[in-house]
Amino acid sequence: MMRRFLLIATPYAWLLALFLVPFAIVLKISLSDVALARPPYVPQFSWEEGIGAFLSQLDLENFVFLTQDDLYWKAYLSSLRIAVMSTVLTLLVGYPVAYAMARAPQEWRPTLMMLVILPFWTSFLIRVYAWMGILSNEGYLNQFLLGIGAISEPLTILNTQVAVYIGIVYTYLPFMILPIYSALDRLDGSLIEAAEDLGCSRAQAFWLVTIPLSRPGIIAGCFLVFIPVLGEFVIPSLLGGSGTLMIGKVLWEEFFNNRDWPVASAVAVILLLILIVPIILFQRNQQKQAEAEQ
Amino acid sequence: MGQPETAPRSATGEMPHAGVFEPWNDPAESPLIRFRNVTKRFGEFTAIDDLTLDIYEREFFALLGPSGCGKTTMMRMLAGFEAPTEGVIELSGQDIAPIPPNKRAVNMMFQSYALFPHLSVWENIAFGLRRDRMPKRDLEARVEEMLRLTRLDQFARRKPHQISGGQRQRVALARSLAKAPKLLLLDEPLGALDKKLRQDTQFELMDIQEKTGTTFVIVTHDQEEAMTVASRVAVMDNGRIIQADTPARIYESPSSVYVADFIGDVNIIQGRATPDGDEAYRVDWAQGQTPLTASSATRFEPGQACHLAIRPEKVTISSDRPADAANAVQGKVHDIAYLGNLSTYHVELPGGVIIKAQTANTRRLSRRSYTWEDTVWLSWTATAGVLLAG
Numbered sequence: 001m002m003r004r005f006l007l008i009a010t011p012y013a014w015l016l017a018l019f020l021v022p023f024a025i026v027l028k029i030s031l032s033d034v035a036l037a038r039p040p041y042v043p044q045f046s047w048e049e050g051i052g053a054f055l056s057q058l059d060l061e062n063f064v065f066l067t068q069d070d071l072y073w074k075a076y077l078s079s080l081r082i083a084v085m086s087t088v089l090t091l092l093v094g095y096p097v098a099y100a101m102a103r104a105p106q107e108w109r110p111t112l113m114m115l116v117i118l119p120f121w122t123s124f125l126i127r128v129y130a131w132m133g134i135l136s137n138e139g140y141l142n143q144f145l146l147g148i149g150a151i152s153e154p155l156t157i158l159n160t161q162v163a164v165y166i167g168i169v170y171t172y173l174p175f176m177i178l179p180i181y182s183a184l185d186r187l188d189g190s191l192i193e194a195a196e197d198l199g200c201s202r203a204q205a206f207w208l209v210t211i212p213l214s215r216p217g218i219i220a221g222c223f224l225v226f227i228p229v230l231g232e233f234v235i236p237s238l239l240g241g242s243g244t245l246m247i248g249k250v251l252w253e254e255f256f257n258n259r260d261w262p263v264a265s266a267v268a269v270i271l272l273l274i275l276i277v278p279i280i281l282f283q284r285n286q287q288k289q290a291e292a293e294q
Numbered sequence: 295m296g297q298p299e300t301a302p303r304s305a306t307g308e309m310p311h312a313g314v315f316e317p318w319n320d321p322a323e324s325p326l327i328r329f330r331n332v333t334k335r336f337g338e339f340t341a342i343d344d345l346t347l348d349i350y351e352r353e354f355f356a357l358l359g360p361s362g363c364g365k366t367t368m369m370r371m372l373a374g375f376e377a378p379t380e381g382v383i384e385l386s387g388q389d390i391a392p393i394p395p396n397k398r399a400v401n402m403m404f405q406s407y408a409l410f411p412h413l414s415v416w417e418n419i420a421f422g423l424r425r426d427r428m429p430k431r432d433l434e435a436r437v438e439e440m441l442r443l444t445r446l447d448q449f450a451r452r453k454p455h456q457i458s459g460g461q462r463q464r465v466a467l468a469r470s471l472a473k474a475p476k477l478l479l480l481d482e483p484l485g486a487l488d489k490k491l492r493q494d495t496q497f498e499l500m501d502i503q504e505k506t507g508t509t510f511v512i513v514t515h516d517q518e519e520a521m522t523v524a525s526r527v528a529v530m531d532n533g534r535i536i537q538a539d540t541p542a543r544i545y546e547s548p549s550s551v552y553v554a555d556f557i558g559d560v561n562i563i564q565g566r567a568t569p570d571g572d573e574a575y576r577v578d579w580a581q582g583q584t585p586l587t588a589s590s591a592t593r594f595e596p597g598q599a600c601h602l603a604i605r606p607e608k609v610t611i612s613s614d615r616p617a618d619a620a621n622a623v624q625g626k627v628h629d630i631a632y633l634g635n636l637s638t639y640h641v642e643l644p645g646g647v648i649i650k651a652q653t654a655n656t657r658r659l660s661r662r663s664y665t666w667e668d669t670v671w672l673s674w675t676a677t678a679g680v681l682l683a684g
Contacts, residue, residue, distance in 0.1 A: 193375055194408035196395045198473070199425030208421075212412045292411075292455070 023272070030062055030265035040259045062266035071250065072267065076274065079247040082161070082236075083229040086168040090225045091218065093169055094176030098217075099210075101177070102184035113181075116174050128167060128238050135163050135239070159241025167235040172228070176221040183217025184210070216289040223282035231271055247271055315525060316540075317350035324387070326351045326477065326509050327372065332381035334367055334533075341367040342378070343533035354503050354510045356520035358556075359530035365513045367533075369479050372511065373402045385477065396425070401475040405482040407466035409454040415465050416441070416450040422473045440468040443502060460491050467499075471506060480512040484519060496522045517557050521545070529553050545605075551682050554603040559638075561609070561649050563602040567594035567681065575681060577602055580645045586621045590681035604679040606652035611639055611664065612671050619673035625649065627668045639664065641672055 032041040045054040066072040101112045119127060134140045135158040142154040157163050187210065195205035211218075233248030240246070247267065254264035317323040325348035334342040341364045349355045357365035370376045371383060374395030382389050390398060401422070409418050419440050423433045441447045444464040449457050454465065463483065470478055483499070484492045500523050503510050514520050520527045521541040528538035529552075537549045548554035551562060563586070565579035570587065575594055577586040579602070588602055615622055628648060629640040632655075639651045651672055664670055 188406060188408065190404045190406050190408040191410060193373075193395070194402070194404055194410075195421070197373055197400075197402045198422030198469070199396045201396055204425070209410060 026265045026268055029261050030263075030269050031059055032262045033059070033061075034260050034262050039261065041261050062262045063270070065263060066266055066270065071245075072247075075245050075247045075250045076270070078245040079230055079232075080274075082164065082168075082244075082246060083226050083232075086165055086172070086229050087222050087226045089165060090169050090172050090176045091222060094173055094221060095180055095218070097173070098177045098180035098184055101181050102187070109185075116177050119174070124171065125234065127171070128234060131163070131167055131170065131239060132158060135166065158239065159243065161240065161244055163239040163241075164236050164244050167239045168229055168232065171235065172225045175224040175228075179220035179224065180214055180217040183214040187213050216285060216292075219285045220282070220289075223278055223285070227275055227278055227282070230275060315352070317353070318348065318526065323350055325349060326353075326386060327511075328382075328384040328387075329368075330382045330384070332371070332378045332383060334364075334371065334376060335379045341533055342371075344381070345533070345535060347528065347535055347538060349509065349511060351509055352507055354500065354512070354523055354525045356524035356527045357511065357513045357530060358517060358520040358527050359515065360556075361515060363530040364533040365530050366481060369402070369481055369511065369513050372477065373400055373479055374398050399476040400479065401470040401473055401477075402479040403466050403470040403481065403483050405485060407454075407462050407486075409462060409465055409469070411454055414451050414453055415446060415457065418454070418465055419469045419472050421469065426473065436472060440472050443471070443505070444468040459486055460495070463487060463495065467502070471502070471508065474506070475508065477509045477511065480510060482514055483512065484514075484516075492519070493522075499523055521557070529556055531556075547680060548603065548682070551601050551603065551684060554680065554682065559606050559650060559652075561604045561606060563604070563647065563649075563679075565600060565602060567598050567600040568596050569594065574676065575600075577681070580643070580647070583623070583644070586623075586679075587676045588621075588679050588681045589676050592681065592683070594681065594683070598683070601682045601684065602679045603682055604649075604674055606638055606650040608674055608678040609649060609651035610673050611641070611651040611653060612673065613663065613668070615671045616673045620676040621678075622671055622673040623649070624669065624671055627664055627666055627670055630664075630666065637662070639670070641670060 028043065028045055029041055032044050034040060035042045044057070044059055045051075097116075101109060101116075104112055132139075136142075137154045137156060137158070139158070141157070142151075145151045146154065157166075191209050191213070192205050195209045196202070200208060231248045231251075232246060233252055236244045236246040237249050237252070240249075251264055251267045251271070254260050254267060258264075327347075327349040329345050329347040332342055332345045333340065343364075345364075345368070357368060359365050367376060371378055372385075372390075374390070374393065377391055383391065385398070385400070410421065413421065416437060419437045420433055423436055428436070437450075438447075441450055444467055446461065446464055446468060449461055449465075454462055457465070463486070467483070480499075484495050487495060496519060499510075503523075512520070512523065521544075524541060526538060527541050527544050529536045529544065531552060537544060537553045539547075544553060545557055548557065554560045555562065563577070563579050565577040565586070567575045567577055567590075568585075570576040573591055574587060574589050577588055577600060579586055586602060594600055610616070610619075615624070623643055625641040625643040627639055628642040631638040631640070635655060636652055637655055639653070641649050641651060643649060649672055
């Protein structure tokens, strides 16, 4: 009985310590006033006054402020657009890779899987800096293209949205490939043969059988890319330059440049609320898949 | 499953009524499928070795053999998933090598059933018809007809994982029959079913085959199943057909020791043949023992090595020497296998040879006539055994 309780309690304790408590702190800060102090806000909540007093004088001015300055909703929208676009791009690149892996000879598959995971062995930051070296005006890509005579003037890629998309697709590709590969790997090859036997061409069999049966993998991969990209900060700030507006960057600037912790926290709370919808959809997809597999 | 409405073929695989179904003996018939010197190699491995075979319309043809004998490769070549390395396969007189699987009037029922898990039973059956752009009303009528034929009406809306193994097997059959193929291929169709269900389903398959008039080619490693359902059986080994004939002839007149041994239980006595009159031979099988007599239409040279194959149920066991038996040998009961309806006595002859004799247990077991270590006589007629060269 005790063991069972411990077993169930452990993940909840983890969730409480590493998600709910920090979130409560952020929520508390988002309801405070900014101040020139250390920490730079005046708490509205204290244990002496209690929760009742706190709720009675609830101050939502930071959230109201987010609606007044169009920077914020533009940043949210731009983040959503970039997240959706990069999810689609990652899917377009990732699906063929996963498909090729699943159809590769059995003895190659562990190696191919290794190659997909290999980038994680290096620091993420170093890999993004490497892309700066590749994409800059004097970078390897431009040198190569100039060298083979494909272009006469260097292309400006770095500090544009193109660079952001390249960086995001590169970074998040494994999260797309792995769930799709796992769905395709489980696909019974005789189903494709059955489809062909019943009159499908190769392409029809792919659309009517392979795609529907790998759908749980596609959905899982899309969420695994979409959710973190929405709040992405490092890639747009290093590769995107000042022209790329993303909420992660806005949050960083509010927090560290403006030292406006309450507004930064309000931005974070809204971001979390936006993410709840896809996270719930993702969980439902995983659950449905688990049920179908029984 | 109820018994089929039409009279089932007898256990010998022939139609019980006057018009005997034997198109392979009719020179006027032209075969539906023709394998002509077909060889299939996978790298170094030869799966099918220079094979020639005719299969006729409306036949229920069984490919029987141990795993790796090439039977599945033959089926996959008919379906279009493999192409022959050498030789020609004809369907209705047309070389099928250049025709892709989706353009052949051939459908296959897969061993794993290969039902589409994301589609309902109804949609699975309609899948092939949709590819033909069949008008909606005809399509619905055809699917309903298939559902009725396989008695799946109540399960039309279910997904494959929501029905039993036997029902899945019937969905797979309905789906492969829906397009009314000229030829239906069945790859171990009953392999996943338990024994009782399998026996019922065998009759169901025969019934459906007769109702639809489709030519069936079935792959199986279960000899009983092949004998039950098939009009002809091809026994395969190492990419070759050893013998292709009706179940009765395969059983009663095997052409080789391999076939005799593969189908059913058999005693093999090795010896040397000496001609002894018209189609009669004397077989010297052990030093100091009376030679056996056997008849054979095949010629054996004097002193040629031979194998005498006798089915255990054709060997009679008795305590005294039968007076008029053509062959009689004495031995000691070494073992008794009790199968309920039958008992098989393993009798050790002098010199160590063990001969099996099978008797029907018409009496209660407590009154069994012979027991372990009893000295008994085994006897059989001159025509009971088959004399084989190898």
